Amino acid sequence: MKYESFIKPAIISVAIIITALILGGAFKNRNITQDSISVVGLGTKDFESDEILWTGNYSARAKEAKDAYNMINADKDKVKSFFQSKGFKDAEFSFGGVTFEKIFRTITIEQKGEQIKQEQVFDGYIATQTVAFNSRKNPLLMKKIESVVDQTSELINSGIEFEGSRIQYTYSDLPSLKQNLIEKGTQDARERAEKIVLTANGKLGKLKDASMGVFQITGKGSIEEDSYGGNFDTYSKFKTARITVRLTYNLQ
Structure with missing residues (x-):
């Protein structure tokens, strides 16, 4: 009985000491975690694109592939002459290769006024060719490309099935922009x-950790929300680039 009465208090004492050590360590680690501050900074810059890309395509249709090819070649000469008349030099635009696509039409077979089936019937070829304009760090050529986009209806009026794409604007020195x-x-x-630390009468210590957010480029004045994978606007001439930086400092 005397032995048991001695052992029980000893076990309780050891348990209390261990518990105190555990709680003390937890409290210490908690303080270490709290003795730091994390802040997010924002870097933004408005800029004007210095690269432009614009393409257009025209097509010709015929029953035979060779006839479609001859027609597209004739149209090419007209398209080339049109852009030359607008002040473009031959080196300022380029033509892509001719592509062909088979076309079909649907016919409905009826019997006694009722539809029996529908069939796809070969109806010839469409030949298509692309013309491309691009400029880098050449404001005069960029302005000339922007101007001619609204004049291509003249080609349509001359019988050429011309369709222009949207102008794309990019920037030539993204690495320097991102670094800035x-x-x-x-x-x-x-x-x-x-x-923050000054307001709290504290003192900022050494940098503990740093991380960078997603690089975003949107049209200037756009209300488009940031994307998890990053936005990269190519249709606005005037853009805004931004990036977030998270810094964690120790406190003294």
């Missing part, structure tokens, strides 16, 4: 952290 945004975002995050 990272610097701005990092500076913004640092300033935010300093203001």
Whole structure:
């Protein structure tokens, strides 16, 4: 009985000590976690695109492939002359290869006024050719391309089935732009952290961790929301680029 009365208090004492050590360690680790601050900075820049790409295509239809090819070749000469008349040099635009597509029409077979079946009947070929314009760091050529886009109806009026695409605008030096945004975002995050800590009468310590958000390019003034995979607008001449930077600092 005396032995048992001695063992039980000893076990309880050891348990209390172990519990205290565990709680003390948890409290210490909690303080380590809390003795830091994470802030997100934003780097933005408005810029004007310096690259442009515009394409158009025209087609010709005939029962035989060779006839469609001859027609598209004749149209090519007209298209070339049209753009030359608008001030373009031969080196400022290029033609793609001719592609062919078989076309079919649907006929309905009826008997005694009732539809029996429908069949696809071969109806000839469509030949298509593309013409492309692009410019890099050439404002005059870019302006000339933008101007001619609204004049292609003249080709349609001359009997050429011309269809233009939307103009695409890009930027030639994205690496430098991205680097500039990272610097701005990092500076913004640092300033935010300093203001928060100063307001709380604290002191900012060493940088603990840094991470970068998704690089986004949208049209200037766009209300488009940020995409998880990143937006990359190609249809706006004037754009806004932005990136977020998250910094975590230790506190002193």
